[in-house]
Amino acid sequence: EPEVTQTPSHQVTQMGQEVILRCVPISNHLYFYWYRQILGQKVEFLVSFYNNEISEKSEIFDDQFSVERPDGSNFTLKIRSTKLEDSAMYFCASSEGWDTYGYTFGSGTRLTVV
Amino acid sequence: DAKTTQPPSMDCAEGRAANLPCNHSTISGNEYVYWYRQIHSQGPQYIIHGLKNNETNEMASLIITEDRKSSTLILPHATLRDTAVYYCIVRVEGNKLVFGAGTILRVKS
Numbered sequence: 001e002p003e004v005t006q007t008p009s010h011q012v013t014q015m016g017q018e019v020i021l022r023c024v025p026i027s028n029h030l031y032f033y034w035y036r037q038i039l040g041q042k043v044e045f046l047v048s049f050y051n052n053e054i055s056e057k058s059e060i061f062d063d064q065f066s067v068e069r070p071d072g073s074n075f076t077l078k079i080r081s082t083k084l085e086d087s088a089m090y091f092c093a094s095s096e097g098w099d100t101y102g103y104t105f106g107s108g109t110r111l112t113v114v
Numbered sequence: 115d116a117k118t119t120q121p122p123s124m125d126c127a128e129g130r131a132a133n134l135p136c137n138h139s140t141i142s143g144n145e146y147v148y149w150y151r152q153i154h155s156q157g158p159q160y161i162i163h164g165l166k167n168n169e170t171n172e173m174a175s176l177i178i179t180e181d182r183k184s185s186t187l188i189l190p191h192a193t194l195r196d197t198a199v200y201y202c203i204v205r206v207e208g209n210k211l212v213f214g215a216g217t218i219l220r221v222k223s
Contacts, residue, residue: 108156
């Protein structure tokens with residue numbers, strides 16, 4: 001079964017450092033997403049991406065965050081200057097289409113900011 | 115905010131059917147109901163979705179009431195590996211999923 005692959009599985013970074021979280025979506029999927037989950041809290045939407053541009057973003061996704069699809073396979077989330085409160089599980093997801101399709105989520109990257 | 119209400123937790127005996135309810139009384143006519151689950155801190159896993167008609171796949175069945183104000187996810191023969199948090203989600207405008215707190219399903223032997 002096709003999978004969404006995320007790397008690394010765990011990243012520890014110092015406050016103020018830049019981090020890049022990487023994802024390889026399913027190859028024939030066209031829509032890409034990032035979600036996050038702070039320990040013990042709900043899964044929260046960050047951003048959706050289609051046709052090489054952001055289609056929707058949440059209030060969490062401020063100027064410190066950016067997404068990119070640098071080549072035909074990778075989808076990245078960059079946090080420019082990490083804060084302690086950015087510590088969370090970050091999940092990448094992809095879907096074949098819009099609205100009536102289920103997403104496939106990756107297994108996540110645990111980001112710890114110290 | 116999530117447009118759905120689910121019980122915080124449920125128990126089910128191994129091998130029995132698990133019936134997880136969800137209320138979505140403010141659902142609009144063109145909004146789908148989706149079910150996902152999350153095992154430990156893994157990524158959410160898509161289970162099933164539907165609009166009006168009942169749906170079945172290899173994982174589960176989804177029963178939607180005629181007025182569409184509630185639905186039930188049925189796992190026909192629950193196993194210990196089905197222990198997870200189950201999320202009922204009504205997909206609102208745009209292309210994002212709004213997760214609530216879900217139902218913690220504990221399958222017990």
